[in-house]
Amino acid sequence: MGILIDIGSFIKLQRTKKDMTQGELAKGIVSLSYLSKIENKKTEASPEIIQMLCTRLGVQLNNDLDMTIQEKCKEWYSILFESTDKEKIIATYQEIQELMNSNLSENLLMFEIHKIRYHLVLGEQDAALDKINELNEMADSFDHLQQYYWYKFRGNYNSTIGEFNQAIKLYKLAEEKVNKVDIEEAEIADLHYIMAVTHSKLRNTLEVIDFAEKALEIYMKEYNFRRCAQSHIVLGISYRRIKMYEKAIKNYNLARHLGELNKDKSVIQLTNLNLGYLHSAIGNSREAIQYFMEVSEDEEVSRYQRLAAITSLIKEYYEDSNSHEEMEETITKAFEIAETVKDEMSYKLFYYMIHTYNYATKGEYEKFRSLVIEEFIPYLKEQKDYANLVVYSNMLAAHFESIGKYKDSVKYYKLANSTYEELINL
Known part of the structure; x- marks a missing residue:
């Protein structure tokens, strides 16, 4: 026959794909119990029987x-x-x-x-x-x-x-x-890269560095600039999280250089987005804003990247009491971009972020409290998005503190602190 495979599995697969019962396939060829044995690898049928079964299934052995x-x-x-x-x-x-x-x-x-x-x-x-x-x-x-x-x-x-x-x-x-x-080695590198990315989602920093470096070693040998750049970005994120900022910047700069060599706008702007996060983390708001603006204004990159940049930009403006006008303009722009992705899974997080800052900026505090307490925080808990849970619990706690509701303030500061502990222990 020449087909060196488990024929029983294939018979079963083709039969189920055609919504055919065992009885319909077996009728006039073999008994029902014998067909069951063939499909479950308990017996080997003769080539003649296999040919008849295949003919009934409408498939050829060629x-x-x-x-x-x-x-x-x-x-x-x-x-x-x-x-x-x-x-x-x-x-x-x-x-x-x-x-x-x-x-x-x-x-x-x-x-x-x-x-x-x-x-x-x-x-x-x-x-x-x-x-x-x-x-x-x-x-x-x-x-x-x-x-x-x-x-x-x-x-x-x-x-x-x-x-x-x-x-x-x-x-x-x-x-x-x-x-x-x-x-091929490229396949092994891909497995190690996705393991690095997945560990990054779980904030397993040492594992991220280990698998990203394994992937990078192969990608460098194969001159795969795009994947090299992506590996450097993953490494940069890990080094930022453990506050090794110089190493993080080095990896981001390598990623951006490779993106420029390859004329890969997506890689360049993903690097800029992460450089924005880094500068925000170390308190360089002006530099963070420049990086976020560059990504948010680039219509060639994905809407997800633009929304990630523009919501980060809103956060920076919110922290600066002198940026009220820029804040309002950025929120308006954020709503325009978000409207184009509202049916996508990523929209929900951005929806909550944009509305939270919009209500807070306009002084619509009842709406702000209702959204954050009843919808946003439960959503972040469900998604196990601990990093954002810390941010928005603190924001809510500070709001309650500012209006003298200290019991509520303490409650959400405690939530932020306990979430932070969980975050660093992941």
Whole structure:
């Protein structure tokens, strides 16, 4: 037959994809119990039976065409790995899916596993979860390479939905497979990079530095300027968090230099955004404002980056009692940008930030208190966004202190302090 795969899993996968029962597939070919044994790897069917089952499923066993499918799959995996061209990703996927619908290929399982990544790239989280649940039943039959991507892409899913601890567990399982499979160094670097990013979300600083440096070593050898820059940014964030500011600035400057060499506006402005955070942290408000303004005014970068910059700009102006006019102008601009992303997940955080400062600036304190106490703080707790929880608990506490409500003030200062303790102990 020439197909060196677990045929039972493929029969089962094709049958379920076509919404066919075991009885419908088995009728006139084999008994129901025998088909069940084939699908559950408890027996090996003869080539003749496999051929009849495939014919009923509407698929062919074509070794020559399988080489074509293999090449097209490799091309698609590469596009998923490197490209941001969603139209090309979708078109290539559809072309391969058409071939898979009518040909039983040894590439089918790997193709199905990569669909998890495909749906995540397109922002289709529910579809990614459906694919994970569909493949879970046959995960025991995956070889080491299939298991590597199975763990990695499930980690990607968990990271996307904010379950970072679970994502790290899955990435570690993928890492354990690295020495058992033949994969390119670029793939290993990508795994280490996403592990660094995920550890950064959990504020595991030492792990971030370790994995980012491992990834950077490979990216430097391959002259992958974009990924080198991204690794330097992740390192810069970690060094900023542990107050090693000189090292942080060094990494940010390297990232920006690489972004300029590669004419990569996204990398340049992401670096500027993080330089703004750093200067804000050390009290250099004027420098922070310059960096935030540069990002917020650049219409070529993502709206998420612009909103992150403009909300940070609002914070800087809020701290300066002489910047009331700039504050109002910036809030108006923030509302304009936020309106274009209000249906996206990221909008909710920015919505709360902008409205909080808007109410505080205009002296609409009842609305300010209602929003922060009833909606914003519960949201930050739910998201485990401890850094922002410290900021806005302190802001609320200072407000209560300013109007003489000391009991409420102490309550929110305590929340800020306990959250800060939790933050530094993560």
